[in-house]
Structure formats: structure tokens, C-alpha cells
Amino acid sequence: MRIDILTLFPELFDGPFGYSIVKRTVDKGLIQIQLHNIRDYSTNKHKAVDDYPFGGGAGMVMQIEPIFNCITKLKEERTYDEVIYLSPDGELFDQPMANNLSGAKNLILLCGHYKGVDERVRQYLITKEISIGSYVLTGGELAAAVVVDAVARLIPGAIGDEQSALSDSFQDGLISPPVYTRPANFNGWEVPAILLSGHQAKIDAWRHGQSILRTQLKRPDLLGDDGDVN
Ligand code: ADE
Numbered sequence: 001m002r003i004d005i006l007t008l009f010p011e012l013f014d015g016p017f018g019y020s021i022v023k024r025t026v027d028k029g030l031i032q033i034q035l036h037n038i039r040d041y042s043t044n045k046h047k048a049v050d051d052y053p054f055g056g057g058a059g060m061v062m063q064i065e066p067i068f069n070c071i072t073k074l075k076e077e078r079t080y081d082e083v084i085y086l087s088p089d090g091e092l093f094d095q096p097m098a099n100n101l102s103g104a105k106n107l108i109l110l111c112g113h114y115k116g117v118d119e120r121v122r123q124y125l126i127t128k129e130i131s132i133g134s135y136v137l138t139g140g141e142l143a144a145a146v147v148v149d150a151v152a153r154l155i156p157g158a159i160g161d162e163q164s165a166l167s168d169s170f171q172d173g174l175i176s177p178p179v180y181t182r183p184a185n186f187n188g189w190e191v192p193a194i195l196l197s198g199h200q201a202k203i204d205a206w207r208h209g210q211s212i213l214r215t216q217l218k219r220p221d222l223l224g225d226d227g228d229v230n
Pocket of ligand 1: 086087088130131132133134135136137138139140143
């Protein structure tokens with residue numbers, strides 16, 4: 001899988017992509033992440049990428065030309081499954097969307113800044129808009145990093161134990177059950193006895209019950225109106 005990220009601040013990704021599973025997935029060649037500085041595609045002699053909004057008002061607007069130049073060049077080289085714009089008013093990102101995107105071959109992620117991009121970018125160049133939550137970040141970079149992280153760990157081979165990604169919270173519409181490790185007794189705080197019993201079928205049933213209970217308690221919105229598992 002290949003992900004091209006268009007940004008004004010490529011350095012912002014050094015941290016999120018430089019460690020742990022995302023880095024290992026890149027190192028294994030399972031995912032290729034290419035950062036493109038939108039400024040490099042400006043034909044303006046000052047390398048400007050933004051301008052005042054037509055009609056007046058506060059803030060600057062990212063111009064279409066450098067974004068168009070970058071996307072056009074990339075599209076000449078390969079076909080993209082989606083050209084995604086990260087925006088607070090996009091479709092809310094969730095696990096099913098991450099699952100879907102992890103099946104893509106090539107993706108473009110466009111990070112906005114200032115007041116956002118010229119509307120014609122969204123009209124003519126973007127195929128999907130994603131929000132990571134109902135709050136406004138200073139730019140799309142952190143949102144893009146969240147999307148890449150959630151997608152990268154789903155690529156087969158990214159996580160050592162394949163089962164681990166499948167048993168994540170949300171994969172079956174439920175919150176994960178609690179987990180424990182050694183010591184079985186810490187300061188008198190004990191691990192549930194069932195987990196030490198060795199009865200795998202009973203352990204699985206207990207875990208499933210805990211998942212349902214936790215979901216009812218913490219995220220009832222994931223359950224149907226009647227509180228049942230969907
Ligand atoms: N850019 C600014 N805020 C954002 C958000 N909440 N989600 C995605 N992109 C954004």
C-alpha cells in the first residue's frame with residue numbers, strides 16, 4: 001500500500017511515523033508513505049501557497065494551484081483509490097472506515113491549514129473527506145497521522161499476532177474486555193480467577209460477557225436502541 005501525504009509541514013510526521021508499528025510496517029515494505037511539501041508545487045516566485053479570501057473575512061485560504069499541480073503529477077504516475085481531505089466537517093473516522101481504507105492500494109491524504117482549502121479543491125479534486133472528531137485542530141497533519149496509524153496496523157503482517165488486530169475494540173462493534181498479566185496478585189489486587197482457570201471456552205465466554213458489559217457502560221451508542229448487541 002502507498003500513501004502520499006500533501007502537507008505544508010512534512011516535519012510534523014517525523015514523530016508519528018518514526019516509531020513502533022507504523023515504522024516497522026514501513027521498514028517491512030508493507031506500506032510506503034511519501035510526504036510532499038505543497039510549497040514545492042507553487043509556481044509563485046515567493047513560493048506562496050495561500051491568499052486572502054474573496055469577499056473578505058479573517059484568515060488565509062490555501063490556493064488550488066499548488067495542490068492541483070501535486071495531485072496531477074501523482075495521478076499521472078498511478079491510479080488512486082481515494083483522494084482524501086482531512087477536515088473537521090468530513091465524515092467521522094471510525095474502525096469500519098479504517099478497515100475499508102486498509103484494503104486500498106494507493107491513497108492521497110491532503111492536509112489543510114489556515115481557513116482551509118479553496119472550495120474548488122474539494123469540488124474537483126477530492127473524493128472523500130474525513131474528520132477525526134468534532135473539534136478543530138490547527139491543521140490536518142495530526143488527523144492524517146491518526147488515519148495512517150489506524151490503517152497501517154490493519155495491513156496483514158503489520159502486527160505480529162494477526163489475531164490481535166481482529167480482537168481490537170470496535171472490530172466486532174464492542175469494546176475489548178479487560179486484560180491482565182503477571183503478577184496474579186499485586187498488593188492484594190487480584191486477577192479474576194476465571195483467567196487463571198485454564199478453561200479456554202469459559203474464558204472466552206467471560207471475555208465476551210465483559211465486552212458487552214463494558215460497551216453498555218462506556219459506549220452504549222455502539223449498541224442498538226434496546227441496548228442489545230447489534
Ligand atoms: N483538520 C482540522 N481539524 C480536523 C479534524 N477534527 N479532523 C480532521 N481534520 C482536521
